Amino acid sequence: MATVVDSSNPKSDFPIQYRELNYLNCTKGWKSWFFTLDHKRIGIMYLIGVTVAFFLGGLFAVLLRTELLSPEKMFLSADGYNQMFTLHGAIMTFLVIIPGVPAAIGNIILPVMLGAKDVAFPRMNLGSFYLWMAGAAFFLAALALGGLDTGWTFYTPYSVTTGTAVRTALLGVFILGFSSIFTGLNFIVTIHTMRPPGMTWFKMPLFLWALYATALIQVLATPVLGITGLLLIVEKTFEIGIFDPRLGGDPVLFQHFFWFYSHPAVYVMILPAMGVISEVIAVHSRKHIFGYRFIAYSSIAIAVFGFLVWGHHMFVSGQSKVVAVVFSAITFSVSIPSAIKVFNWLTTMYKGSIRFTTAMCYALAFLFIFSIGGLTGLFLATLATDIHLHDTYFVVAHFHYVMMGSSLVGLFAAVHHWWPKMTGKMFNEFWGRIACLGVFLGFNLTFFPQFLLGTRGMPRRYYTYLPEFQNLHVMSTCGAYLLGLSSALMAATLIYSVYRGKLAPANPWGGASLEWQCSSPPPHNNFDHPPLAGDPYVMESVVYNEEIGGYVPVECQGANKGSVTASGDNEA
Amino acid sequence: MQMKLFIPELLANTVAGFWFPSQGSTVAESVDSVYFFILWVCTFFFVLIVGLMLLFMVKYRHRPGVEAEKTVTHNLTLELSWSVIPTLLTIVMFWIGFTSYLDMRTPPAASYQIDVVAKKWVWAFKYPNGWIESELHIPLDENVTLTMASDDVIHSLWIPAFRTKMDVVPGRYTQEWFKAIPPSDEDGPVKYPLEYPLMCSEYCGTKHSEMVTKVVVHETRGDFDKWLQNAADIHKNKTPIEAGEYFYKSRGCILCHSLDGSIIKGPSFKGLFGSERTFADGTTGIANENYIRQSILEPQAKVVANFPPVMPTFKGQLTDQDITAIIRFIEAQK
Numbered sequence: 025m026a027t028v029v030d031s032s033n034p035k036s037d038f039p040i041q042y043r044e045l046n047y048l049n050c051t052k053g054w055k056s057w058f059f060t061l062d063h064k065r066i067g068i069m070y071l072i073g074v075t076v077a078f079f080l081g082g083l084f085a086v087l088l089r090t091e092l093l094s095p096e097k098m099f100l101s102a103d104g105y106n107q108m109f110t111l112h113g114a115i116m117t118f119l120v121i122i123p124g125v126p127a128a129i130g131n132i133i134l135p136v137m138l139g140a141k142d143v144a145f146p147r148m149n150l151g152s153f154y155l156w157m158a159g160a161a162f163f164l165a166a167l168a169l170g171g172l173d174t175g176w177t178f179y180t181p182y183s184v185t186t187g188t189a190v191r192t193a194l195l196g197v198f199i200l201g202f203s204s205i206f207t208g209l210n211f212i213v214t215i216h217t218m219r220p221p222g223m224t225w226f227k228m229p230l231f232l233w234a235l236y237a238t239a240l241i242q243v244l245a246t247p248v249l250g251i252t253g254l255l256l257i258v259e260k261t262f263e264i265g266i267f268d269p270r271l272g273g274d275p276v277l278f279q280h281f282f283w284f285y286s287h288p289a290v291y292v293m294i295l296p297a298m299g300v301i302s303e304v305i306a307v308h309s310r311k312h313i314f315g316y317r318f319i320a321y322s323s324i325a326i327a328v329f330g331f332l333v334w335g336h337h338m339f340v341s342g343q344s345k346v347v348a349v350v351f352s353a354i355t356f357s358v359s360i361p362s363a364i365k366v367f368n369w370l371t372t373m374y375k376g377s378i379r380f381t382t383a384m385c386y387a388l389a390f391l392f393i394f395s396i397g398g399l400t401g402l403f404l405a406t407l408a409t410d411i412h413l414h415d416t417y418f419v420v421a422h423f424h425y426v427m428m429g430s431s432l433v434g435l436f437a438a439v440h441h442w443w444p445k446m447t448g449k450m451f452n453e454f455w456g457r458i459a460c461l462g463v464f465l466g467f468n469l470t471f472f473p474q475f476l477l478g479t480r481g482m483p484r485r486y487y488t489y490l491p492e493f494q495n496l497h498v499m500s501t502c503g504a505y506l507l508g509l510s511s512a513l514m515a516a517t518l519i520y521s522v523y524r525g526k527l528a529p530a531n532p533w534g535g536a537s538l539e540w541q542c543s544s545p546p547p548h549n550n551f552d553h554p555p556l557a558g559d560p561y562v563m564e565s566v567v568y569n570e571e572i573g574g575y576v577p578v579e580c581q582g583a584n585k586g587s588v589t590a591s592g593d594n595e596a
Numbered sequence: 597m598q599m600k601l602f603i604p605e606l607l608a609n610t611v612a613g614f615w616f617p618s619q620g621s622t623v624a625e626s627v628d629s630v631y632f633f634i635l636w637v638c639t640f641f642f643v644l645i646v647g648l649m650l651l652f653m654v655k656y657r658h659r660p661g662v663e664a665e666k667t668v669t670h671n672l673t674l675e676l677s678w679s680v681i682p683t684l685l686t687i688v689m690f691w692i693g694f695t696s697y698l699d700m701r702t703p704p705a706a707s708y709q710i711d712v713v714a715k716k717w718v719w720a721f722k723y724p725n726g727w728i729e730s731e732l733h734i735p736l737d738e739n740v741t742l743t744m745a746s747d748d749v750i751h752s753l754w755i756p757a758f759r760t761k762m763d764v765v766p767g768r769y770t771q772e773w774f775k776a777i778p779p780s781d782e783d784g785p786v787k788y789p790l791e792y793p794l795m796c797s798e799y800c801g802t803k804h805s806e807m808v809t810k811v812v813v814h815e816t817r818g819d820f821d822k823w824l825q826n827a828a829d830i831h832k833n834k835t836p837i838e839a840g841e842y843f844y845k846s847r848g849c850i851l852c853h854s855l856d857g858s859i860i861k862g863p864s865f866k867g868l869f870g871s872e873r874t875f876a877d878g879t880t881g882i883a884n885e886n887y888i889r890q891s892i893l894e895p896q897a898k899v900v901a902n903f904p905p906v907m908p909t910f911k912g913q914l915t916d917q918d919i920t921a922i923i924r925f926i927e928a929q930k
């Protein structure tokens with residue numbers, strides 16, 4: 025790769041690749057970060073926060089898996105184990121996966137993709153980050169105040185009666201909910217009002233459609249979680265019967281409330297990742313996305329249907345048979361939009377020119393893992409089989425395939441895809457791909473055996489277990505170690521690049537959406553002039569330039585001028 | 597049973613042993629066949645997706661000088677076929693899952709009734725003659741219905757061999773039924789009584805993972821009745837201390853009260869009888885027969901200082917004779 029063309033040379037034909045003064049260094053000092061209103065800096069702070077939380081949650085996971093090496097006690101007490109899986113689940117769900125793609129990556133990329141200077145409400149955006157920090161502080165406080173042992177689901181009446189720090193943790197969840205609502209609201213308004221000239225709804229990159237659908241869920245579902253948490257706090261504090269049958273409450277009501285939020289929330293976790301995959305596969309296959317409208321509509325369909333299926337978490341809770349049947353039927357309807365997306369991604373690769381960059385490797389890993397995750401959902405949506413599988417390791421495996429293996433792998437793909445844009449540096453592709461391979465193998469080794477554990481009779485949340493399950497548990501634990509090491513390698517590769525990486529060109533992979541038009545990393549205001557948006561998937565509109573080591577708009581490519589024709593679609 | 601149509605039986609049997617414990621009840625057969633139908637559909641789609649992905653990865657990998665080929669960017673026929681075909685298949689899945697679910701959840705009118713009380717972290721199975729046991733004994737080939745209630749938090753009664761599970765919820769009754777069938781005798785003759793694990797699958801606190809007991813399936817109704825009669829006659833067949841020890845173990849006292857002086861959740865029984873106790877409200881008393889009896893029936897009345905008031909009551913679950921036996925057993929723990 026050749027050196028990056030110096031941007032300050034005004035005579036250059038090429039778009040500016042790099043600016044001495046960019047959003048990372050235009051102001052200095054801690055205050056310039058902590059009080060920044062720049063969406064990119066807020067996104068970076070979110071990314072750092074999410075990463076720290078991920079390694080904390082991951083540490084808990086490794087300890088849990090180590091304990092499970094033996095069917096009997098190893099080194100944790102029963103209560104210690106219960107607290108650890110609770111915090112692992114709560115941290116990973118509320119602090120990592122839910123804010124992961126939307127708040128961290130979305131914040132950095134969404135305005136740039138829109139050719140805008142910032143989100144619609146920058147102060148609210150900063151507020152959302154501080155709420156996230158406050159929520160995280162409450163979780164840590166819960167840890168310090170005697171831990172939490174209810175599981176991330178807080179089921180009543182257990183959570184009403186246990187002596188652990190339930191209230192502190194619930195306040196944390198409540199605050200994190202606001203953080204999520206703020207982000208969602210901001211994104212909805214930004215997408216509605218700040219699209220650049222030429223960007224109609226159906227010229228929007230699919231990542232934006234996904235973030236839009238996600239934001240709708242965040243805004244509509246999260247309040248229910250907030251109020252449920254408050255009701256539980258009130259019940260616990262004042263002994264008012266809401267969910268506790270001892271006081272005249274109804275414990276199953278809590279489950280309805282909880283899943284009314286938490287099922288849609290699983291789509292808050294997966295939809296943004298799906299959006300990422302739509303971008304990554306198209307760009308790194310150098311192909312126009314296939315079935316744009318179907319992918320866009322399926323995001324909305326998932327968001328809408330996602331509100332109507334919460335009861336599938338309660339097939340054995342004692343809810344009426346009729347209700348169970350209705351929920352089972354509707355649940356199948358959410359699997360169809362996911363299938364549509366997978367087939368469209370595959371077709372996008374057809375006749376492409378596929379680059380096995382690290383981001384693309386994560387996207388391919390996503391396709392493999394998400395297929396298993398989505399398909400195993402069908403066993404759980406089916407009434408007869410869910411009766412056996414509910415609350416077993418099969419469910420644990422299912423949701424790790426979709427949450428860890430898909431949502432987080434989607435986040436990894438996003439981080440690698442947009443890393444040059446976010447940091448202005450190229451990371452080492454070799455080590456990036458090794459880490460990706462390790463994540464892929466480690467992940468499958470950890471979680472595939474858990475399907476078998478579940479069907480064979482291993483309940484979830486068990487600290488000790490029958491000896492016949494030991495082999496599968498040992499396999500799973502080995503996988504977890506590999507997964508942990510590979511994630512660390514990934515982080516090391518990325519962090520190393522910040523200090524030693526080559527300067528990134530504006531458009532290293534050849535993307536056609538707007539964020540690749542501004543320099544890497546973007547200047548404080550992203551664009552000097554609002555850019556004109558065209559079809560974001562016409563990959564022919566950019567061509568590779570040796571001198572720059574990245575892609576440039578076809579009309580700037582001197583030597584190639586005339587020989588490569590830009591697609592007409594591009595002129596909006 | 598109608599699902600047998602979908603898979604060749606031979607294939608199903610060998611694969612079943614890999615995925616599932618042996619089939620111990622009538623519903624197990626239909627649940628497994630629904631499972632395998634879905635498994636084959638999923639395997640087909642998984643192989644299709646990953647196969648195409650690998651093919652494209654090889655065939656369309658980037659090669660210098662070769663650009664991506666421009667193709668159409670949408671195709672309604674394709675979109676409709678990969679929307680409609682999966683939809684039809686999921687309708688079939690829903691339907692077969694729904695019909696066998698109805699069987700699983702509709703207890704037959706003529707069935708043997710057993711009451712279940714779940715509490716942290718023991719099961720109590722109460723038979724029609726009043727006998728309470730911590731293991732579930734049932735006769736083979738007979739419909740059995742469990743009517744379940746919880747004393748504290750939500751539990752869930754799962755018997756993997758029967759493929760059935762139901763939450764046990766405080767403040768309401770739930771039901772679960774099954775009919776045990778003889779297991780396949782492929783691996784040699786079957787020995788009775790059969791035993792299968794039974795466990796709590798809804799997280800319920802510290803000892804959730806020890807809330808495991810077994811189902812004992814007697815070959816005939818006669819065997820079962822004989823067992824029940826014998827068990828119920830415990831005071832005749834055993835000395836009071838032995839009977840007390842039986843209750844200590846089977847009713848879950850053992851989970852919180854040790855015999856060696858160590859503290860689990862409650863005070864140890866070692867040296868308890870006749871000692872002076874200090875209670876949470878500062879008063880004191882001697883641990884005599886009446887005190888122990890009250891501690892079993894109204895555990896919250898006098899809580900020993902420095903212990904949490906967590907013991908459940910055993911009112912209605914232990915007879916006077918049972919309590920006397922327990923007192924004799926505690927007295928024997930010097």
Ligand code: HEM
Nearest residue numbers: 290293294336337359398401402404405414415423426427
């Ligand atoms: C193809 C679509 C999917 C279907 C049909 C499906 C179906 C189900 C069903 C029926 C359950 C309840 C199982 C039980 O508790 O017995 C379940 C559990 C779960 N699913 Fe999915 N699912 C799908 C995709 C996803 C996705 C995309 C995510 C998240 C990114 C997800 C996350 C979860 C979680 C977190 C749980 C269990 C939560 C818990 O009990 O702690 N699922 N799924």
Ligand SMILES: [Cu+2]
Nearest residue numbers: 287290334337
């Ligand atoms: Cu769900």
